[in-house]
Amino acid sequence: RKEVEQDPGPFNVPEGATVAFNCTYSNSASQSFFWYRQDCRKEPKLLMSVYSSGNEDGRFTAQLNRASQYISLLIRDSKLSDSATYLCVVFFSGGYNKLIFGAGTRLAVHP
Amino acid sequence: EPEVTQTPSHQVTQMGQEVILRCVPISNHLYFYWYRQILGQKVEFLVSFYNNEISEKSEIFDDQFSVERPDGSNFTLKIRSTKLEDSAMYFCASSDTGGEPNTGELFFGEGSRLTVL
Numbered sequence: 001r002k003e004v005e006q007d008p009g010p011f012n013v014p015e016g017a018t019v020a021f022n023c024t025y026s027n028s029a030s031q032s033f034f035w036y037r038q039d040c041r042k043e044p045k046l047l048m049s050v051y052s053s054g055n056e057d058g059r060f061t062a063q064l065n066r067a068s069q070y071i072s073l074l075i076r077d078s079k080l081s082d083s084a085t086y087l088c089v090v091f092f093s094g095g096y097n098k099l100i101f102g103a104g105t106r107l108a109v110h111p
Numbered sequence: 112e113p114e115v116t117q118t119p120s121h122q123v124t125q126m127g128q129e130v131i132l133r134c135v136p137i138s139n140h141l142y143f144y145w146y147r148q149i150l151g152q153k154v155e156f157l158v159s160f161y162n163n164e165i166s167e168k169s170e171i172f173d174d175q176f177s178v179e180r181p182d183g184s185n186f187t188l189k190i191r192s193t194k195l196e197d198s199a200m201y202f203c204a205s206s207d208t209g210g211e212p213n214t215g216e217l218f219f220g221e222g223s224r225l226t227v228l
Contacts, residue, residue: 043219
């Protein structure tokens with residue numbers, strides 16, 4: 001099983017759509033989870049952390065299911081500017097901030 | 112706003128040559144990292160560095176690679192004898208926290224694109 005696995009997409013959606021991304025991770029001892037965003041040929045940037053109780057930041061909602069080792073990101077009311085690759089990132093135990101990145105899910109929002 | 116800066120932005124080199132990629136992390140950060148991303152592939156962990164020593168490294172980070180922080184501000188990645196498969200974008204990152212749990216916010220530089228011919 002890959003350390004962090006994501007559906008690569010691409011997800012092509014119209015403006016205003018709701019889209020959900022999923023991610024699974026292999027290390028059951030992992031404690032910290034994140035979504036990063038990467039624009040084409042740019043560096044990754046933190047979008048949001050993922051908390052056990054689920055958390056929301058504006059149009060973005062992140063959920064964590066520890067039993068299933070599953071993380072999700074929901075984007076509501078998609079904007080053109082949301083077009084990017086969304087990276088599921090997991091902190092693996094035993095390392096100093098050894099963040100392991102998923103391969104990313106590409107989102108393309110069209111008018 | 113403080114940022115991580117990397118130089119060069121793009122380097123082209125011949126196979127077998129040595130390359131040094133430079134990074135200036137955010138000044139009050141204590142943890143430093145190198146990641147790489149081969150075109151079209153995922154971001155891969157190379158090495159983390161804390162208190163002037165490597166704290167963790169991946170399988171990719173073999174004897175051809177080394178890191179150092181020579182002067183308290185720069186953080187460098189050296190590849191001794193480059194191979195074709197070393198062609199990638201190399202990202203430097205820094206953070207002010209370590210261990211777990213953590214905020215997960217690594218601040219990345221814009222990357223150094225290495226092309227090995």
